[in-house]
Amino acid sequence: MQKPSLPKGTRDFGPVQMARRNYILDAIKDTFQLFGFQQIETPSMENLSTLTGKYGEEGDQLLFKILNSGDFLKDLAPEDLAKGSAANLTKLSEKGLRYDLTVPFARYVAMNRNELSFPFKRYQIQPVWRADRPQKGRYREFYQCDADVVGTESLLCEAEIILMIRRVFAKLGLKDYAIKVNNRKILTGIAEAIGEQGKEGPLCVAIDKLDKIGWEKVKEELLQRGFGEAAMQKLLPLVDLATGVKERLAVLTQFLSQSPIGLQGVQELEEVFRLLEQLGTNLDHVDFDPMLARGLSYYTGAIFEVKVNGVSIGSVSGGGRYDNLTGVFGLPGVPGVGFSFGVDRLYDVLEELNLFPVDRLAGTQVLLTHFDQAGFDYGLRCLTAMRDAGVKAELYPEMTKLKKQLEYASKKELPFVGICGDEEIESGTLMLKNLATGEQEALSLTDAIAKLKGAE
Amino acid sequence: MQKPSLPKGTRDFGPVQMARRNYILDAIKDTFQLFGFQQIETPSMENLSTLTGKYGEEGDQLLFKILNSGDFLKDLAPEDLAKGSAANLTKLSEKGLRYDLTVPFARYVAMNRNELSFPFKRYQIQPVWRADRPQKGRYREFYQCDADVVGTESLLCEAEIILMIRRVFAKLGLKDYAIKVNNRKILTGIAEAIGEQGKEGPLCVAIDKLDKIGWEKVKEELLQRGFGEAAMQKLLPLVDLATGVKERLAVLTQFLSQSPIGLQGVQELEEVFRLLEQLGTNLDHVDFDPMLARGLSYYTGAIFEVKVNGVSIGSVSGGGRYDNLTGVFGLPGVPGVGFSFGVDRLYDVLEELNLFPVDRLAGTQVLLTHFDQAGFDYGLRCLTAMRDAGVKAELYPEMTKLKKQLEYASKKELPFVGICGDEEIESGTLMLKNLATGEQEALSLTDAIAKLKGAE
Numbered sequence: 001m002q003k004p005s006l007p008k009g010t011r012d013f014g015p016v017q018m019a020r021r022n023y024i025l026d027a028i029k030d031t032f033q034l035f036g037f038q039q040i041e042t043p044s045m046e047n048l049s050t051l052t053g054k055y056g057e058e059g060d061q062l063l064f065k066i067l068n069s070g071d072f073l074k075d076l077a078p079e080d081l082a083k084g085s086a087a088n089l090t091k092l093s094e095k096g097l098r099y100d101l102t103v104p105f106a107r108y109v110a111m112n113r114n115e116l117s118f119p120f121k122r123y124q125i126q127p128v129w130r131a132d133r134p135q136k137g138r139y140r141e142f143y144q145c146d147a148d149v150v151g152t153e154s155l156l157c158e159a160e161i162i163l164m165i166r167r168v169f170a171k172l173g174l175k176d177y178a179i180k181v182n183n184r185k186i187l188t189g190i191a192e193a194i195g196e197q198g199k200e201g202p203l204c205v206a207i208d209k210l211d212k213i214g215w216e217k218v219k220e221e222l223l224q225r226g227f228g229e230a231a232m233q234k235l236l237p238l239v240d241l242a243t244g245v246k247e248r249l250a251v252l253t254q255f256l257s258q259s260p261i262g263l264q265g266v267q268e269l270e271e272v273f274r275l276l277e278q279l280g281t282n283l284d285h286v287d288f289d290p291m292l293a294r295g296l297s298y299y300t301g302a303i304f305e306v307k308v309n310g311v312s313i314g315s316v317s318g319g320g321r322y323d324n325l326t327g328v329f330g331l332p333g334v335p336g337v338g339f340s341f342g343v344d345r346l347y348d349v350l351e352e353l354n355l356f357p358v359d360r361l362a363g364t365q366v367l368l369t370h371f372d373q374a375g376f377d378y379g380l381r382c383l384t385a386m387r388d389a390g391v392k393a394e395l396y397p398e399m400t401k402l403k404k405q406l407e408y409a410s411k412k413e414l415p416f417v418g419i420c421g422d423e424e425i426e427s428g429t430l431m432l433k434n435l436a437t438g439e440q441e442a443l444s445l446t447d448a449i450a451k452l453k454g455a456e
Numbered sequence: 457m458q459k460p461s462l463p464k465g466t467r468d469f470g471p472v473q474m475a476r477r478n479y480i481l482d483a484i485k486d487t488f489q490l491f492g493f494q495q496i497e498t499p500s501m502e503n504l505s506t507l508t509g510k511y512g513e514e515g516d517q518l519l520f521k522i523l524n525s526g527d528f529l530k531d532l533a534p535e536d537l538a539k540g541s542a543a544n545l546t547k548l549s550e551k552g553l554r555y556d557l558t559v560p561f562a563r564y565v566a567m568n569r570n571e572l573s574f575p576f577k578r579y580q581i582q583p584v585w586r587a588d589r590p591q592k593g594r595y596r597e598f599y600q601c602d603a604d605v606v607g608t609e610s611l612l613c614e615a616e617i618i619l620m621i622r623r624v625f626a627k628l629g630l631k632d633y634a635i636k637v638n639n640r641k642i643l644t645g646i647a648e649a650i651g652e653q654g655k656e657g658p659l660c661v662a663i664d665k666l667d668k669i670g671w672e673k674v675k676e677e678l679l680q681r682g683f684g685e686a687a688m689q690k691l692l693p694l695v696d697l698a699t700g701v702k703e704r705l706a707v708l709t710q711f712l713s714q715s716p717i718g719l720q721g722v723q724e725l726e727e728v729f730r731l732l733e734q735l736g737t738n739l740d741h742v743d744f745d746p747m748l749a750r751g752l753s754y755y756t757g758a759i760f761e762v763k764v765n766g767v768s769i770g771s772v773s774g775g776g777r778y779d780n781l782t783g784v785f786g787l788p789g790v791p792g793v794g795f796s797f798g799v800d801r802l803y804d805v806l807e808e809l810n811l812f813p814v815d816r817l818a819g820t821q822v823l824l825t826h827f828d829q830a831g832f833d834y835g836l837r838c839l840t841a842m843r844d845a846g847v848k849a850e851l852y853p854e855m856t857k858l859k860k861q862l863e864y865a866s867k868k869e870l871p872f873v874g875i876c877g878d879e880e881i882e883s884g885t886l887m888l889k890n891l892a893t894g895e896q897e898a899l900s901l902t903d904a905i906a907k908l909k910g911a912e
Contacts, residue, residue, distance in 0.1 A: 004563040004785045007501050007551050012564050014571075015494035015578070022495070034843050036820040036850035038471035039478070043597050044500065044553075044583060045463050045520075064501075067521040067549050069587040073541045078534035085529040092548070093523050095463050097500075107460040108468050115470070117867035119853060122471070127500060131525040141499050154853030156836075278836040329460045364492040380612075380734040387490050394492035397575060397610030411573035 009140030019361040027171040032123040042104035065093040097129040110329035118151025148338030159275035176309040182292035189262015194231040204293035366416040368395040369405040375420040465596030475817040483627040488579040498560035501551045521549040553585040566785035574607025604794030615731035632765040638748035645718015650687040660749035822872040824851040825861040831876040
């Protein structure tokens, strides 16, 4: 006998959590498919040679490694031990667990280059593993949910990312949120324009705190980081920036007038917005933030980040354009653009905003209950009719008191019970009881089914 | 630059395979939900203390173990190496990858005993990992798909398993198959009745070869295994067994007349069949095989196994009743019954029988194509209208020759393209071309959408 436990940083998903997660994932999958994305899955394990060196030194530390099968110590000599764990890793392990979905996707594209038709639009929803220190909201196993288009530089992909985010959020009932967009070329141009070429990284880190700590403190930090006074002066037009996408584009066009790359970034954004207009839609929820920075080491074009307003959770989605997905795997020149939804974070947001629907997640719609064998047998016949009509139905499987059957229904949060008593058997009806309101009515089986179908 | 590869025994699932797998899994999930089963998921990693000792010695060998994070060699002294790998395992690893879905489920039930409402009906569809030697059709990572009801001995669960299998197979277009059923108590009774109590294991192994090698050879094997001549004589009524469920039940009732446990097994099966009748259905596809043996070390009641006729693949589904799921985790007295679908095998069966639908798996229904910027912009407007109507649509994202766009559509096996040329722009129509038949017609956008919706 042992008292079981879970490895730290991992969790079970019970029926309610699964129903809610599926509600989110279905909204995402439906949208991805509507836009022509196709699902793939890659193995949980990859060769360590595929994974290491792709996530920086810290990332390599956080990879979960699989102990070799069989006699895993066979290559380890007593004198090896003095060299430490890192030096002996490859003797004990040659495989690791997926750390993200991007590297396995890049490997997949490189390995299947001849079979795939480009542009290739794929989505992938699978768990990833990181040996991070567990803490609130940070797990060692969690799902990622990525969509990417590779093999094209068309900005229609960027416009469609905005459409997909809005469609998913509309399905989930999220109304108050901002899709922040920027372009890496604009960041490069800004650093150029203030005479601090190549320093967009520290610039953005500091500016990001503008709302919280104010310009004077940001300026202080920038000076400490080696930015010049002249740069501070030149930066001023971006500190007290106009609101509105078009106004900001105008400011940046002016600001970047001497930076060809910066202007190219502005033009790319303008083209994305033109495409949205041509698609018959608008800039709702779109927020152009010329200081938005993510993935500076790999994004080369558009940058996205989505924040839901009025909740404690940070960004729930993000992505960007890159120009060399598969170079490290021997296939150069594959550009693409991708984004991902943070499923765990969306879950927390919907919970915080009380946006999960109750009815549609409950699963079973009706529990048939009985008092005796005759009621049980009558229930059996009703059960088949209901399921054949597509009604999710159960019959309490044991002969027991009605009270216990009703407890089962209420613990499982079922909307209805259908009571099979002598009167119902005689009249060929069901006493259908709404467990939320307590209302009940005797209905023919056909009417009961119609009512249950109508309540979906 | 490196040439990437996959760890042996693992595989990628590309878009077509995923669509087909999802087609199978959707049929299964819909059915599970119709019958009131709720989904759960457990972590990929479990503590080794949860996993080891549950699958026999061979199973322990086949567990994938996770190397401890950080300085994994720190507890290993040079003198430990002489003791071998097995003796040092716990110093290097404390977690392993899920080997099946049953042990994690038992752990979940034991840990959540107070929150769950029993009978608890759960399904679970997740990958499992086994360090088996890879071979054709055997992978180191594969999906299992389990449904169990725990906390009840009601035989309605057994009847519903038969209903669920038939419903899933009907959805998948499978018509020629047998759901073999038996009861562990019948096997116990048979061994008793021939005077070889407790030897149902070797008995079934030998009898299983009856069709292939004939009675004389089976008899030889049984004699070698220590069965007596008298037992051989007593066994004869089961060697040339009548066909038909009712006929066989009659034979077994007679055969087991001196074995109370054997008769109980027969009665349980009879009750399952009575329930099917009461459910308004019949015994189609049900085949009572009194020698069917699976999971003799844990099944205590019903035993199921499903075989599709006329294909090279073995059983595609199986399960049974057990009376002590969670005892090892400190929660005694939890009986249940479960079964699982072999998703990989069902995939192979549907492929072999050519039963995968073509149209419903293709994803995108129409690719809008164009000759120039005007056509592209017109396509953008059409695209939104189509997606708003729920039509899965794409616009080729780059300005390029029509030939290349059509190649994309045909490589992705899309059913339709919608050509956006000058005439179409002028008349507000689309030239909708069926790529399978080559037929094309000019349709208003509304009619084109209606046609695409109708072709779903």
